[in-house]
Amino acid sequence: MPPAGHSPIMRRRRLGVELRSLREAAGLTGDQVIGRIGWASASKLSRLENGRSRPDPVDVRVLLDLYGADEAQRADLLGITGEAGDVRGWLKNFPVMTEQQRGFAELEAGCVEISEYNPVLVPGLLQTADYAQVRILSARQVDEGAGDPGRGDEPETEVQARLARQGLLTREPDAPRYTAVLDEAALGGRAGPPEVLREQLIQLCELALLPNVTLHVLPRDTQVGHWYLPPTAFSLYRFADPLDPETIAIEGGFTDIVSTDAVALNRYKVAFEWLCTAALNASDTLAWLIEATGRLTEATPPSTVAFGPSTAPTQRRRASGRLTDR
Template sequence: MPLPTSPVIRRVRLGAELRQLRRREGLTLEQVCDRLGWASTSKLSRIELGQSRPDLADVLDLLDVYQVPGPTRDALIVIARDAATSRGWWKALGEMGERQRTYAELEAGAARIVEYQPFLVPGLLQTPAYARLRVTAAALFDPEIDVDAEVRARTVRQEVLRRADPPRYTALLTATACDPGETPAEVWREQVRHLITMTGLRNVTLRLLPGAGAHGGLQPLTPYSCYAFPDPADPRTVMLEALTTDVRLATVLDVERYERVTEALLSAALSAEETVTALAGRIGD
């Protein structure tokens, strides 16, 4: 059975491979585009940066220019097809906003996901009612958000945790993320029950972080997610959540730093069993 792949990560990997091939041939962006008759270098630049879904015909033309031999060429064609895939459940992503689509593509191809969330329940664990409150709040500042579509899309994303070959998923939650705040009581109770139910899946683990002092004051300033993939050649990736545009990190230095922070937080967190007990207590509260 083929390994699941993440289109967004395959685009990054394909772009890096093509950039390396171009430099090996000693060609500039302008020279390659002139040979192919492309109007400007922006198209090639976006392909190399993994910022656009590649057209297979364009990739084949580039491989011809770089004189890529058979086995390497075949491997890159597979990566290009994965980068542009629209097969299977990807068709259900059509109504997703661009930001949520990026997360969905990362999640679908991941072997392991670790999320740190200091303020809210992560999207993969939200009930529809809780998700609607969060999306509605965001829509107050962004009128282009389609609340119904975003809530449906979040539900589609969550299917990744129940598929036949799911990623190993760990959520690191602070006490603030597990505080109802202004959330209506019934919505919050349903949400906490759902969190406890999700821990029944063999691939889902929740870990609750105690007060900041318990882990040396270590407190990342933003929510983040770490992704590792079945193919070790696909770059491990970290996504940082921001108000308007999320940041994707894929350099070894950046990723390893976040992985060290994650290990420190996991060492300080309550065990999975203690976390479930603490959540159950919050239903009564």
């Protein structure tokens, strides 16, 4: 993987913030801007200012002319526009990428530091192919049970897309600093078949030896802070450009929230510090992972698991039917 560039998502957001600031400094409302430049839709400016669309350099130049931007501002913002719109060039780094994984990959691309916590899963940047496939197939069973056709990507394609992101951790010469707190539940018996968990533990042992990677295992009965219980999985991102705002991604199971809100960010930073303090340190974590791998190696029978399309296990149901039907 080539050296770090800029995160396309953060470039779009940065551009939007700067354009909004210029508009407000010029004393113009959104409707006034639309009226003066003759755009057909008011939502076009809104999407641009909120970083929700790929910017067209022609549109950005028109806005900069209207706002009376000076030469330094024009050069800076047109450069950011090029980086925000160069998704095709950016995607050359990833031979396979699905829509779901692209959002994560764009966030991670320009990072110098990533911090993650997950109470039930191994984070995507650390997953083996088989662990990722178990996660993907199990989630799709929920989609099917809810009557949702879900995503059209093949599971194998989504696995390869997730693995493509992992080159970030060994990128030369500027791999980001990566820290993760892994709850013991993420590596417990409910997470997958024994042979899948064993291979995942082996990979975690190898990743823990990388100079830019720090892993902490949080034992299940360890107290965090004053009996604090983190409600969700989350990831914190800090970028190479100090003017790109730090970002948090909150994983809600079936919906993810990405925010740059400073108050929310600081709360999760405090929570992450508490988690790191409560969890095993890096050397004790490696020892824990090695011991857990040994236990699974002794206990794992020959594999009988065939990965691929599967059906959900038979569940006992109440007489009133499925919860989704009620």
